Every structure is written in structure tokens, then in C-alpha cells.
Amino acid sequence: FYVRPTVAQLLRSVEQxxxxxSLKPYKVLIMDDSHSQALFCEHALNxxxxxxxxxxxxxxxxxxxxxxxxxxxxMDMYMPGCTGTELASVIRQQVAYLRLPILFLSGEGNKDxxxxxxxxxxxxxxxxxxxxxHLVSIVQTRCERGRVLNDLIIRDSLTGLFNHxxxxxxxxxxxxxxxxxxxxxxxxxxxxxxFKKVNDSYGHTVxxxxxxxxxxxxxxxxxxxxxxxRYGGEEFAVVFPNTEEDEALFVMNEIREAFxxxxxSSEQGEFKVSFSCGICRFTGENEEHxxxxxxEALYKAKHRGRNNIQC
Ligand code: GH3
Ligand code: MG
Ligand code: MG
Ligand code: MG
Numbered sequence: 675f676y677v678r679p680t681v682a683q684l685l686r687s688v689e690q691x692x693x694x695x696s697l698k699p700y701k702v703l704i705m706d707d708s709h710s711q712a713l714f715c716e717h718a719l720n721x722x723x724x725x726x727x728x729x730x731x732x733x734x735x736x737x738x739x740x741x742x743x744x745x746x747x748x749m750d751m752y753m754p755g756c757t758g759t760e761l762a763s764v765i766r767q768q769v770a771y772l773r774l775p776i777l778f779l780s781g782e783g784n785k786d787x788x789x790x791x792x793x794x795x796x797x798x799x800x801x802x803x804x805x806x807x808h809l810v811s812i813v814q815t816r817c818e819r820g821r822v823l824n825d826l827i828i829r830d831s832l833t834g835l836f837n838h839x840x841x842x843x844x845x846x847x848x849x850x851x852x853x854x855x856x857x858x859x860x861x862x863x864x865x866x867x868x869f870k871k872v873n874d875s876y877g878h879t880v881x882x883x884x885x886x887x888x889x890x891x892x893x894x895x896x897x898x899x900x901x902x903x904r905y906g907g908e909e910f911a912v913v914f915p916n917t918e919e920d921e922a923l924f925v926m927n928e929i930r931e932a933f934x935x936x937x938x939s940s941e942q943g944e945f946k947v948s949f950s951c952g953i954c955r956f957t958g959e960n961e962e963h964x965x966x967x968x969x970e971a972l973y974k975a976k977h978r979g980r981n982n983i984q985c
Contacts, residue, residue, distance in 0.1 A: 676757055677886060679778065683739070684967060685821060685873040685888065694713065699723045700719075700813065701725050701726075701727070701742060701743065701744045702726045702727070702747075702770065702813060702817075703715060703735075703739065703742055703747045703748070704727070704728045704747075705729045705732065705735055705747060705748065705749050705750055705758070705761065706729075706748075706750040706753075706755040706779075707728065707730050707731075707732070707752075707754060707947070707955070708730075709728070709730055711750065712730065713728075714806075715779070716728060718809055718810055718964075719810065720952035721806075722810050722814075724810075724813065727742045727744065730757050732754075732755055733756075735761060736764075739775065743775075743777075744774070745821070746775040746776075746813055746816050746817055746820070747765070747774065747775075748777050748779050748809075749761065749777065749784045750778075750779065750780060750956070751781075751787075751791070751983035752780070753780060755859065758778055759787075759794050759795070759796075762778075762791065762794055762796050763794040763795050766794070766795040766864045772959060773795045773824070775798075775817075776792050776797055776859060777798045777812060777816065778792075778799040779802060779809070780799070780800075780801065780802060781801065781802045783801055783926070791836070793944055798812060798816075799946045801810065806882045809967070810820055813882055822968050827840075828840040832886060832889075832901075833883060833885060833886055833893070834893075835902050835903050835910070836902065836903035837904060837929035838903065838905055838906060839904065841901060841911045841913070844901040844913050844960050845901075845913050845961045847914050848901070848913050849964065852853060852915070852916075852956050856892060857915070857916050858916055858917055858918050858919075858956070858957070859913070859917070859955065859956035860913075860917050860921075860954070860955045861912070861913055861914070861954055861955075861956070861964050861965070862914065862922060862926055862951055862952065862953045862968060863909065863910075863914070863952045863969055863971075864888075864910040864911070864912070864926075865908065865950055865976070866884065866885070866888065866908065866947060866948075866949045866950045867947070867980040867981060868889065868980070869884075869907075871883065872945075872947060875945075876941075876942055876945070881884070881938045883938070884938055885908055887935075887938065888949065889902075889910070890908070890934050891929060891932070892910060892929065895928070896912065896929075896930070899915055900912055900915075901915075903912040908963070912926075912935070918955070919985055923983060926983055927983055930949060930951060931983075933949065934946060934981060948980060949979050950972060950975035950982060950983070950985075951971075951972065951975060951983040952967075952968045952969060952970065952973070952983070952984055952985075953983060953984070954971055955985075971985055972984070973983075
């Protein structure tokens with residue numbers, strides 16, 4: 675007797691198992707009113723390590739998507755209450771799901787119906803019966819490409835950190851989560867000190883290297899649960915979910931000291947760089963307020979002589 679895990683349980687076990695994002699198994703949502711049909715797909719995909727979630731009630735698909743955050747949907751065509759084509763077109767109306775691959779899997783052999791399904795939101799149309807190998811290969815390719823595309827959209831090209839838009843999204847999400855679960859949340863703004871002088875003295879390529887080095891430092895020394903972004907030029911932002919102010923301050927201070935020890939090299943010789951940081955904790959307001967507060971703290975840190983952190 676097997677009890678299906680809830681979405682939350684499923685995701686928690688995946689998170690625990692795979693800490694590196696590149697190792698994370700693909701998440702596939704299977705929409706099929708027939709549970710036995712869905713199980714056929716599930717077996718094929720689970721065998722190659724993908725994580726699946728089955729939805730049999732068409733009208734619950736949007737809720738399931740929000741919770742499970744699939745990387746692809748395998749969509750049945752005929753279901754009670756609506757067709758797969760209708761569902762796909764509803765999903766496509768949400769900007770967030772414009773890039774989500776939808777793969778139709780149905781016994782429907784009529785080419786016009788298939789083409790219409792693709793026109794209204796599908797990316798591929800596979801007809802049943804399908805060989806498990808074939809299904810796996812298409813899902814794999816689509817998910818792989820999806821991750822590459824997604825990275826291009828959410829990451830900064832110089833540092834590989836989250837870009838401005840995405841770190842703000844992360845902060846928004848974290849604020850919502852902290853409010854709902856009554857958890858701590860901290861936010862840090864980092865700004866490299868006197869960076870104009872670095873550029874002026876050693877050139878912009880050396881300046882870029884300093885930015886990359888600090889990014890690497892933040893990535894290596896912060897935990898996977900922390901979101902790190904390049905807020906702007908030589909400014910970074912860190913979201914610390916479930917973290918008290920003292921702890922965030924402690925961690926950032928260690929990073930600040932270690933970074934300040936580094937010798938950066940240039941044609942003109944070696945040099946040291948420091949950064950200042952402002953930290954604030956979430957007190958229930960919106961994300962704009964938290965950014966303003968961190969900014970204010972950062973301004974204080976600069977005013978107090980730089981190379982220090984204020985809350
Ligand atoms: P402060 O300690 O007050 O922050 O001094 P600062 O010189 O760092 O101040 P400011 O923020 O005015 O200067 C930031 C400089 O960073 C200006 C800009 O030329 C440089 N910069 C911004 N983005 C990049 C980048 O991607 N690469 C390089 N090399 N320089 C950048
Ligand atoms: Mg059906
Ligand atoms: Mg600046
Ligand atoms: Mg600066």
C-alpha cells in the first residue's frame with residue numbers, strides 16, 4: 675500500500691538529496707485523467723531519476739504547478755470537463771509559464787487537431803503508444819534546454835549570480851514566506867569601496883576581475899539557501915531566509931575580513947580591496963522598505979570609514 679507524498683514532502687526530499695542545482699533531477703508534471711496512463715509515464719521517467727507529479731483533475735493543474743514548479747508538462751488531450759488544448763492555452767496566458775514546455779501525449783491521430791494543440795500552446799505532440807525511451811529522450815532534451823535558457827534569463831553574465839530582477843523576485847518570495855510562516859529574514863546590501871579608484875588605477879578589466887572574485891567568494895562562503903545577486907555594477911544583494919540579524923552579521927563580517935586579506939594582481943602590482951555592507955531584518959513591511967533600510971545601513975557603513983558592516 676503506497677501513499678502518494680504531498681508536493682511539499684516530495685520537494686523536501688529532493689532538496690535534501692541534491693544540494694547542487696546542476697544535479698537536481700528534472701521535475702515533470704503529468705496531467706492525465708487516467709491514473710494508469712499517468713503511471714506509465716511516471717515509471718519511465720522515475721527510472722531515469724526524474725521527479726514526477728501526477729495531476730488527474732484538470733482544474734487543479736494551476737495550483738499544482740505553483741507548488742511543484744515543473745520544468746515540463748506532459749499533457750493528455752481528452753479529459754472530463756476540458757481538453758488538453760484548452761488547458762495549454764490557459765497556462766500560456768500567464769507570462770511566467772510562457773517558456774514552460776508542454777508536451778502532448780495522446781491517442782489523437784488527427785493532424786489538424788494536433789496542429790491546433792500546438793498552435794494554442796503545445797511544443798510537441800506524441801501519439802500513443804509511445805516507447806518509454808522516446809518519451810524520456812524528448813523530456814530530457816526539453817528540460818536541458820529549458821535550464822540553459824532560464825539561466826540566461828535569471829543570471830548575470832559576468833558573475834553567474836542572480837541578476838537584479840531575479841534577486842528582487844527572490845526577496846519578494848522570501849518576504850511572503852517569512853510573513854506566512856512567521857520566520858526571520860535578513861537582507862544585505864554589499865558595495866565595493868572606492869571602486870572607481872580601482873578602475874582608474876588598474877583598468878576596467880582588472881575591475882571586472884575584482885567583481886568576479888567577490889562573487890566567487892560570496893558563492894563559496896554562503897549557504898545554498900541564501901540567494902546572492904548582483905544588484906548593480908559593484909553592488910551585491912544577499913537574501914538570508916530563516917536567519918537572525920546576528921547570524922547574518924557574523925557571516926558577512928567573516929566574508930568581509932577574508933575578502934579584505936586577498937591580494938589582487940595587476941600590471942602595476944598587487945592591491946587590496948574592501949567592501950561595506952548594510953544589513954536589515956524583515957519586520958513585516960514590503961520588500962521596498964527592506965531595501966531602503968539596507969541601503970540606509972550601507973550608507974552609514976560608508977560614512978563610518980568603509981570596510982565595515984552596519985545594521
Ligand atoms: P564608494 O566606496 O563610495 O562606493 O566608492 P565607489 O568608487 O565604489 O563609488 P561609486 O559607486 O560611485 O562607483 C562605482 C564604480 O563602479 C563606477 C563604475 O565605473 C564602476 N563599475 C560599475 N559596474 C562596473 C563593472 O561591471 N565593471 C567595472 N570594471 N566597473 C564597474
Ligand atoms: Mg484522457
Ligand atoms: Mg556603488
Ligand atoms: Mg562602491
